[in-house]
Amino acid sequence: MIEIRCDADWQGLINQKQLAEILKVFLWHLFESERGISLYLTDDTEIQKLNQQFRGKNSPTDILSWPYTEDDVELSLPKIDESEDVELAGDLVVSVERVRKQATENGWDFETELIRLLAHGCAHLAGWDHERSANEANEMLELEIALLKEVGYENIY
Numbered sequence: 001m002i003e004i005r006c007d008a009d010w011q012g013l014i015n016q017k018q019l020a021e022i023l024k025v026f027l028w029h030l031f032e033s034e035r036g037i038s039l040y041l042t043d044d045t046e047i048q049k050l051n052q053q054f055r056g057k058n059s060p061t062d063i064l065s066w067p068y069t070e071d072d073v074e075l076s077l078p079k080i081d082e083s084e085d086v087e088l089a090g091d092l093v094v095s096v097e098r099v100r101k102q103a104t105e106n107g108w109d110f111e112t113e114l115i116r117l118l119a120h121g122c123a124h125l126a127g128w129d130h131e132r133s134a135n136e137a138n139e140m141l142e143l144e145i146a147l148l149k150e151v152g153y154e155n156i157y
Contacts, residue, residue: 006041035089062098
């Protein structure tokens, strides 16, 4: 139900089992039915290419999300085993380099920044978009804060 991949360079930085459990909590709170997700952790170079290809922005970013509905074309990342019969919420791609940089800028550790970004990305998968309006951006932030509290991250904003 949860597929996590990362470049070999980043294997030592992440706890895949913990990330999978956190993602399950986020998805459970965001969707009415059980959902799966694909997460890929990579570097600035690769995420910049994806950002250019899919968003027309030629710069690295911290996280990209692709929510799925029946009509969507899925990104060509490894998918959850279809025999599990769980609907895929979407794909997330995270730049580990951005996570490191932003963690330092925000004054917390790598894990906190990664989990913060995953809450943000999962909110996008559920249909939230902070770029539509200031009101939705505020509501999305409140949702992210609630998700983070559910997994033990409080007062990071």
